[in-house]
Amino acid sequence: MPFGEQPAYLRVAGDLRQKIVDGLLPPHSRLPSQARIREEYGVSDTVALEARKVLMAEGLVEGRSGSGTYVREQPVPRRIARAGHQSGICSTPFRQEQTDERVKGTWESSSRQEGASTAVAARLRIPAGGRVMRTRYLFRAEGEPAMLSTSWEPLEVTGRTPVMLPEEGPLAGRGVVERMAAIDVVVDNVIEEIGARPGLAEEAMALGGVPGHAVLVISRTYFAGRCPVETADVVTLADRHRVSYHLPVR
Template sequence: MREQPPYLRIADLLRQRIAEQVWMPGDRLPSRAQLGLEFEVGDNVIRRAQELLISQGALEGRAGSGTYVAEPRERFRMVRSHYREQVGGSPFQADMTALGRRATWESQTEAKVPAPVGVAARLGIAEGEPCVRTTYEYFADGKPVQLATSWEPYELTAGTLVVLPEGGPYAGKGVVDRMTEIGVTVTHSTERPEPGQADAGEATLLGVQRGALVTRIERTYYSDEGRAVETADIVVPAAACEIVYEVAVEGR
């Protein structure tokens, strides 16, 4: 069995001290030089251990000041549910309403954007075919909690009142309701969640450290004819939100 990398061992020791309340939330950690001497490792090992704990939300770095034990954060529960899709409107709105939070979002839409190869495959169209791309920043009580990039085949909604997801009379209604308005019945969706780390752009928008743990969800909506009508890449910060899937159980 391979030996545990030194920085992981140090991260475990630092995490243990936080758990045992040797260091309390808001406390400044000793310098890397001091910790290196105590644990008999180099500065680079301490740095990697601290960066790992920062990405996990246990520590926070403050420019020019040092590294501190992070204050506990309330995590939002985001429910991925077939029922939430049926009630109409935005699933994010439904989540925040259930939590007693104020849901808002900002968006930017571009029409006739060529579909990248991965998006084209998910939508069942040719690479480069025009799509409507919308980027979203979602907020709960004014705090950023989710990012998303949505893609819809342009030829599906072109010339209709729902061509712009966040414009016109059906703005903000959600994919299911918007598609219903043009005679397309959305019956199901697929989601593929996987863990990841925030890149520089995502970290800035979400207010987290670069490399912080996130959950990435690849979601695609399908019509009753089996056609993909929208696909999206959703990014949720792990330190702020937990993802829960609600699965219906059919009665006999």
């Protein structure tokens, strides 16, 4: 194949994609059948099938059992606002992950003690298998599932203190900074990294998405000086959210 020339199935998928973008194939309309694609574009059944698979993988269409393939309605992305901690302002787990005050949010959570995996231990700078408190969250924005988060806190920092369980005790439902301050641990910096990967089936189910579609992962670690006191992975559907940072210029 000459350099720059696309395979036939990508050319067909690209033309159908453009029709979806331009509104010629609006949401909920039926995608041309495999036979129709074959005839219209002069391609084989295999090429027509592969073109449809491309559009499915991109989340533009979905199959309905016994009915055909239809154009999906594309969600309007929500904004996940990120900003540095502001002293004196009470933070909650939802506000910790979504700092846009215009968004009303709630959360569900569960915590348990466990041994840190090798990856988590490296992030917390503790030995593999070191005891941590793992807390899993499901965040809802305007009542709809928005984000999943799993956080790990080293029990050598929080163990046997009133803040050992993030969602229980006198500071239940407060953010990491406030909880750590209550045990004289001053959080003064945070590192975040953003990546993307295919979503796991259980993540898609919890967030109302499709297994295999891309998710955004915000990996965040809070530090007191050079000592990590909490690390977390925040997961959200890539086609439904945009991450927005507001950072001060010093």
